[in-house]
Structure formats: C-alpha cells, structure tokens
Amino acid sequence: MTAYAIANLHPDAELHDEVLAYMERVQSTLDPYGGRFLVHGAPRREVREGSWPGGLVLVAFPSYDHARAWYDSAPYQALLPLRTRHMPGDLLLVDGVPEGYDPATTAAGLRRDR
Numbered sequence: 001m002t003a004y005a006i007a008n009l010h011p012d013a014e015l016h017d018e019v020l021a022y023m024e025r026v027q028s029t030l031d032p033y034g035g036r037f038l039v040h041g042a043p044r045r046e047v048r049e050g051s052w053p054g055g056l057v058l059v060a061f062p063s064y065d066h067a068r069a070w071y072d073s074a075p076y077q078a079l080l081p082l083r084t085r086h087m088p089g090d091l092l093l094v095d096g097v098p099e100g101y102d103p104a105t106t107a108a109g110l111r112r113d114r
Contacts, residue, residue, distance in 0.1 A: 002096040003064040005035070005071065007057040009089035022082035029079060033070035034062040054089060067093045 011019070030036065039058035061067040070076055071093065 001063060001098055003061045003067040004038075004094050004096060005057075005059040005061070005067055005091060006094060007089055007091040008052065008054045009057060009083075009087050010054040011087050016086040018082040019086050022079055025079055025082075026076075029073060029076040030059065030070060033066045033073070035059050035066070035070055064093065064095050 027037075036059065037057070038060050039056050042056040045052070045056065059067075061070065071091075
C-alpha cells in the first residue's frame with residue numbers, strides 16, 4: 001500500500017545555499033526507496049479551510065516501510081540538517097488507503113462498533 005511523507009515547511013523569503021544544496025541532492029536519497037515527489041512547494045494553492053502557512057511537500061513511497069527506511073537512512077539523515085538549519089517545518093509519514101477504499105464502509109464499521 002502506498003505511503004506518503006507529508007511536510008509543511010516554512011522557507012525564508014530567500015532560500016539559503018544549504019537549502020538549495022539539499023534540494024539538489026534529496027532525490028538521490030529517495031531513489032533507493034522508490035520515493036517520488038507528487039507535490040513540491042505548491043506555489044499555486046487555495047486554502048479553503050483553516051490556515052496553511054508554509055509550503056507543502058508530498059512524496060509517495062511503495063510502502064510505509066520504504067518511507068520509514070528512507071527517513072532513517074544514513075544518506076538522508078546526513079543531508080537533513082542542510083534543510084532544517086534554515087527551513088523549519090513539520091513532517092509526517094502516513095499510510096495511504098488501499099485501492100477501492102470506500103469511506104462509507106469505514107463509517108458503517110464505526111457506527112457498528114459504537
């Protein structure tokens with residue numbers, strides 16, 4: 001089942017050279033784990049509910065184990081400070097839903113279990 005790394009990052013108006021170096025090198029850390037960018041920064045976006053300060057990054061992985069192994073890998077951990085020193089944010093790893101997922105079925109199960 002596909003898993004995702006989702007980040008809400010808060011870049012400065014001018015990106016630091018270390019952040020640019022991070023951007024230039026991050027894909028090479030994703031490749032061994034099948035990671036691919038689906039959204040990177042989302043310059044065109046429309047917040048319809050709540051607030052969303054910062055930039056959105058969404059990376060897909062073949063599985064949660066792949067996502068976790070990427071984040072914990074020595075190459076990514078060595079690269080990560082280039083971003084975090086200059087661009088704070090939040091990042092989470094999440095499982096996706098299986099093919100054919102139906103939220104009505106989930107709701108029915110939740111009603112039954114109440």
